[in-house]
Amino acid sequence: MATTPAAGTRGRPRSFDREAALEQALRLFWQHGYEATSVADLTAAMGIRPPSLYAAFGDKRTLFAEVVARYRESHGAYTTRAYAEEPTARAGVARMLREAAAELADPEHPWGCLMISSTVNCTSPEVAQAVREQRNANVRALESRIRADVAAGREPADTDPALLAQFTAAVLQGMSQRARDGAGRAELEQVAAAAMRVWP
Amino acid sequence: MATTPAAGTRGRPRSFDREAALEQALRLFWQHGYEATSVADLTAAMGIRPPSLYAAFGDKRTLFAEVVARYRESHGAYTTRAYAEEPTARAGVARMLREAAAELADPEHPWGCLMISSTVNCTSPEVAQAVREQRNANVRALESRIRADVAAGREPADTDPALLAQFTAAVLQGMSQRARDGAGRAELEQVAAAAMRVWP
DNA sequence: CGCCTTCTGTAGTGCTCGATATAGAATTGG
DNA sequence: CCAATTCTATATCGAGCACTACAGAAGGCG
Numbered sequence: 354m355a356t357t358p359a360a361g362t363r364g365r366p367r368s369f370d371r372e373a374a375l376e377q378a379l380r381l382f383w384q385h386g387y388e389a390t391s392v393a394d395l396t397a398a399m400g401i402r403p404p405s406l407y408a409a410f411g412d413k414r415t416l417f418a419e420v421v422a423r424y425r426e427s428h429g430a431y432t433t434r435a436y437a438e439e440p441t442a443r444a445g446v447a448r449m450l451r452e453a454a455a456e457l458a459d460p461e462h463p464w465g466c467l468m469i470s471s472t473v474n475c476t477s478p479e480v481a482q483a484v485r486e487q488r489n490a491n492v493r494a495l496e497s498r499i500r501a502d503v504a505a506g507r508e509p510a511d512t513d514p515a516l517l518a519q520f521t522a523a524v525l526q527g528m529s530q531r532a533r534d535g536a537g538r539a540e541l542e543q544v545a546a547a548a549m550r551v552w553p
Numbered sequence: 554m555a556t557t558p559a560a561g562t563r564g565r566p567r568s569f570d571r572e573a574a575l576e577q578a579l580r581l582f583w584q585h586g587y588e589a590t591s592v593a594d595l596t597a598a599m600g601i602r603p604p605s606l607y608a609a610f611g612d613k614r615t616l617f618a619e620v621v622a623r624y625r626e627s628h629g630a631y632t633t634r635a636y637a638e639e640p641t642a643r644a645g646v647a648r649m650l651r652e653a654a655a656e657l658a659d660p661e662h663p664w665g666c667l668m669i670s671s672t673v674n675c676t677s678p679e680v681a682q683a684v685r686e687q688r689n690a691n692v693r694a695l696e697s698r699i700r701a702d703v704a705a706g707r708e709p710a711d712t713d714p715a716l717l718a719q720f721t722a723a724v725l726q727g728m729s730q731r732a733r734d735g736a737g738r739a740e741l742e743q744v745a746a747a748a749m750r751v752w753p
Numbered sequence: 754c755g756c757c758t759t760c761t762g763t764a765g766t767g768c769t770c771g772a773t774a775t776a777g778a779a780t781t782g783g
Numbered sequence: 784c785c786a787a788t789t790c791t792a793t794a795t796c797g798a799g800c801a802c803t804a805c806a807g808a809a810g811g812c813g
Contacts, residue, residue: 362780362781362782363780363781363782363787363788363789364779364780364781364787364788364789364790365778365779365780365788365789365790365791366779366780366789366790367789367790367791368779368790368791385674385676386673386674387674388588388589388674389588389674389675389676391769391770391771392770392771392772393769393770393771401791402791402792402793403771403772403773403792404772404773404774404790404791404792404793405790405791405792407771407772407773408789408790408791409790412771412772413771413772469730470673470674471674473586473670473673473674473730473733474585474586474587474588474589474670474671474673474674475589476585476589485734485735488734489734489735513743515740515743516743516744516747517747519731519736519740519743519744520743520744520747520748522727522731523724523727523728523730523731523736523741523744524723524724524727525727526726526727526730526731527722527723527724527725527726527727527728527730528723528727530669530673530723530726530727530730531719531722531723531726533673534685534688534689535685535689536719540715540719541723543713543715543716543719543720544716544719544720544723547716547717547720547751548720548751550750550751551747551748551750551751562810562811562812563757563758563759563810563811563812564757564758564759564760564809564810564811565758565759565760565761565808565809565810566759566760566809566810567759567760567761568760568761568809591799591800591801592800592801592802593799593800593801601761602761602762602763603762603801603802603803604760604761604762604763604802604803604804605760605761605762607801607802607803608759608760608761609760612801612802613801613802
């Protein structure tokens with residue numbers, strides 16, 4: 354029974370920046386979606402060969418899962434940040450939608466939201482379902498937040514948590530689609546502001 | 554110089570129902586999108602072999618174009634019908650969104666809107682752009698309709714045509730995405746009703 | 754009947770897909 | 784130094800993609 358060698362030190366070192374390669378993968382999946390991004394596209398953008406990709410990230414599916422997690426913690430973090438930092442659900446949603454307008458139409462990166470668009474028309478049920486459940490979990494989390502604020506008296510009693518969560522999700526996902534169709538930041542900010550008139 | 558023979562009478566007759574085959578193609582493109590629907594999927598659902606498909610419909614791209622046109626005249630006709638038959642833009646949009654809720658979540662056919670979802674993440678720029686332009690044309694047409702109604706005094710003077718057209722498009726496209734994620738008719742009808750509170 | 758036209762089925766075309774077998778290169782541990 | 788380990792590059796795998804060449808079948812027309 355041999356002693357387990359210290360992991361990661363032995364052997365030929367990796368010849369590329371794993372973080373930078375992951376960021377390249379994120380851009381490609383964001384722009385073209387999960388299926389339309391080929392391993393050949395990924396390796397070309399990363400500047401590596403397929404065996405290096407598979408050694409560093411597993412297969413295409415696990416790489417995509419890592420990309421989704423990275424997106425949530427970077428470009429997609431504005432949602433949870435808005436809810437966490439604003440005192441009321443209403444203020445959180447207003448800020449989230451306002452920041453979404455700027456983010457979704459930002460010319461510095463692909464338009465729209467990776468969580469929303471990248472798995473549309475995906476032939477892998479597992480991949481599609483995994484991201485779908487994250488979207489639906491976001492809707493439920495928002496509904497819980499609104500409900501808690503109503504219970505605590507921070508929102509009017511006639512506030513409808515389920516409706517407003519569904520409505521906010523629909524508006525955000527619609528804004529993402531509109532951004533992909535070329536809608537600009539100013540137009541999306543108007544949509545975001547208009548959506549807040551629905552609140553009591 | 555031979556006289557042109559009467560088209561369609563000579564030769565071996567087609568052995569399948571072209572309309573029924575087109576409807577099968579519509580269902581497949583609706584459910585899986587343009588790229589994820591393979592010619593093998595299409596021929597299997599139509600009960601024919603590839604040469605018959607190509608003889609009757611051209612290639613996959615022209616078949617899809619015919620499917621899009623068919624969708625607009627059938628399942629997607631509720632939009633133009635609502636605008637045409639209602640006296641005001643506001644009533645037209647209210648009816649369109651209400652009917653959309655029922656249509657997008659109808660268990661009798663694939664969820665969501667074919668015009669919205671079937672070309673997301675499409676690698677063919679031509680196909681994606683063709684459908685995108687139809688979506689954007691719908692937004693412009695609605696804006697024109699609202700503007701005309703404001704000019705004619707059928708809508709309040711503080712009605713914002715550009716904003717309401719963008720907002721309505723975002724809500725409709727978001728409802729389509731929510732339907733694809735499993736949102737039911739009742740939830741979408743609530744979203745549709747809520748969206749109308751934005752109007753002055 | 755025989756000819757022409759059109760459609761159908763078999764069986765492929767070349768291409769791209771995700772993923773990998775194999776061998777060599779680069780590093781640590783002894 | 785040598786051995787063990789890990790990564791990299793070349794070349795390729797079988798499967799699926801959109802599409803089609805070819806030959807035969809099925810009809811109208813003379």
